[in-house]
Amino acid sequence: MNPIKILVAAKRVVDYNVRVRLKPDHSGIATDGVKMGVNPFDEIALEEALRIRERGEASEVVVATVGPHEAESQIRSLLAMGADRAIHIETTRETGPLEVAHVLYHLVQEIEPGLVILGKQAIDDDCGQVGPMLAALWGRPQATFVSKLTLEGGRAQAVREVDHGLETVEVDLPAVITTDLRLNTPRFIKMPDIMKARQKPLDRRPFENCGIDLPRLEVEAYLPPPERVAGLRVESVSELVTRLRDRGVL
Amino acid sequence: MDAILVIAEAQDGQAPIAESTLKTLAVARKIGAGPVDLAWFGAGLDRLPEPAGTLNGIRKHWVFDDPRLVHPPASLVSRLIGSRAREYSHLLMPGTSFGRDLLPRLAGLLGAPLVSDVLEVLGPRRFKRGIYAGNIHTVVRVPDGVPVLLTVRLASWRPIVVEEGPAPAPVEKIAVPGTIPVDARFVGLEVDQSARPDLQSARRVVSGGRSLGSRENFALLEKLADRLNAAIGASRAAVDAGYAPNDLQVGQTGKIIAPELYLAFGISGAIQHLTGIRDAGTIVAVNKDPEAPIFKVADLGLVGDLFAVIPDLLAELDRQGIGR
């Protein structure tokens, strides 16, 4: 099989350790001064692409981000991890999954990758939509929630984490893959690589040039979820069982 | 005209209708925008799962039954649905791995946004859903001029009560063309062969974390689960360490569940885990660290070593004559 190109889609999100809060007036999420990072699933996507390249099965790994100017710092860390080059579609707009999928589809037509690897979900909006949407636009097969991936003879074999266990599927290339947590453990970035990453090509394009304006969900309100409150500390196992019986759950 | 298409969970006709399908029908009812059709994709659907055929409130069943549709690949199914989807104002699927794989693909084809994991219906085009691992809820509106596509957050919904309609709804079988391109193939499924209740729908769940320390120790939980007729759950750390299979992971990126009783042993209570149990009835936490965050959400907390608590609990259940 000839080496393929791989496109990895990565999103800048609030770091997974941050407990997000609403703005006091409930008009949105308080993100000022909050630590940001790469969506963890997208780091896994890049790691997988790099491993494929290191096995000699891919010739180039391109990272694409749709997001604000500040996303450059996440892009630099992805380049430091080992991506060959990056495309930054800059916008301050809150793009919807459908719009992102359309942007990626433009890039797919330009790059002609053999694989596009995305996260199964972004941990901010938790939508889990862009991968299959892109696959639909492109008219190519998809393997979602993947925890193992091998390429052979113009096909990919993927193990998917589905509701009832592990499903193995085979898809023809080119294909869209979305990553689950157990696909791999992303490598740490080394200092010299951070320096080297500054030299790597980063292509910035304004989102507005893509001419995309698609229906998006309108967010009418942000609300705090109903809180669970701490209950009772019990002192012993027998008290626990008695209380569970009192509640009628045993 | 408004009409709702519910795409049923993929299954064959042998098993009873999936609970996730019945929950999705509950959402369809709540939306109440016109007649409801059910579409079935699978292999072995020469008869419909009981009691789908006689279910009240269904206008029509569309059945796609073909060996190539065993564990139906999204690319194939979306080709089969094709432009027919445009005849509906609403397309609904359960938030199972089938729905989360397929419906975004249909959304891409239809050029419509998708509302993932709906937890409440506020109107035919207004829904509540969670973001940031459920730490914030949003009210979203689907703009006019596009169909409404949504997946159902199963933990937030009860299945419809099964009632027989006045007459069985017509069943239309649609042949899958031999020429349809097959670019994705099912190869195999590795299932955990346990006889325990299914994690997603179990009334009781016994769950363990990293602190169990080994697969062998995890079996301790199994004893308790069997005793309580409970399903087993696990934290991501326990799954990553190989103590439990992946489909038992509870949380933001695992299963979101709402059992009546959730017993967490040696689970710290990371936000990603808590997302999965927010809707549980009673949460019990057993943890040796009195400061563990799980105690902030537990209805009943016991500070202690799980390796001592579990045997004590089994003995206490014996003593009080429970679960025999």
Ligand SMILES: Cc1cc2nc3c(=O)[nH]c(=O)nc-3n(C[C@H](O)[C@H](O)[C@H](O)COP(=O)(O)OP(=O)(O)OC[C@H]3O[C@@H](n4cnc5c(N)ncnc54)[C@H](O)[C@@H]3O)c2cc1C
């Ligand atoms: C609720 C419902 C009811 C339906 N009722 C009927 C019915 O009564 N009769 C009936 O015949 N079908 C029925 N169908 C099936 C569906 O409408 C057809 O399969 C439809 O013809 C698919 O093609 P399309 O043009 O709509 O898809 P499009 O979205 O326009 O096509 C997508 C792509 O899929 C590929 N493709 C699609 N079909 C074929 C094919 N046959 N061979 C090769 N490539 C193909 C092509 O690449 C095409 O570009 C129904 C589907 C649903 C969901």
Ligand SMILES: Cc1cc2nc3c(=O)[nH]c(=O)nc-3n(C[C@H](O)[C@H](O)[C@H](O)COP(=O)(O)OP(=O)(O)OC[C@H]3O[C@@H](n4cnc5c(N)ncnc54)[C@H](O)[C@@H]3O)c2cc1C
């Ligand atoms: C993108 C992303 C997604 C994630 N998704 C999920 C998810 O879906 N589900 C999930 O669970 N996690 C998820 N996580 C991981 C999550 O952040 C935590 O790391 C994980 O839940 C911790 O698992 P744990 O509670 O078993 O382990 P730990 O946090 O290590 O906690 C172990 C606990 O056991 C207690 N303990 C130790 N020994 C004993 C003993 N003998 N008796 C009693 N108590 C004892 C300790 O006091 C401690 O509280 C995700 C993380 C990321 C970054």
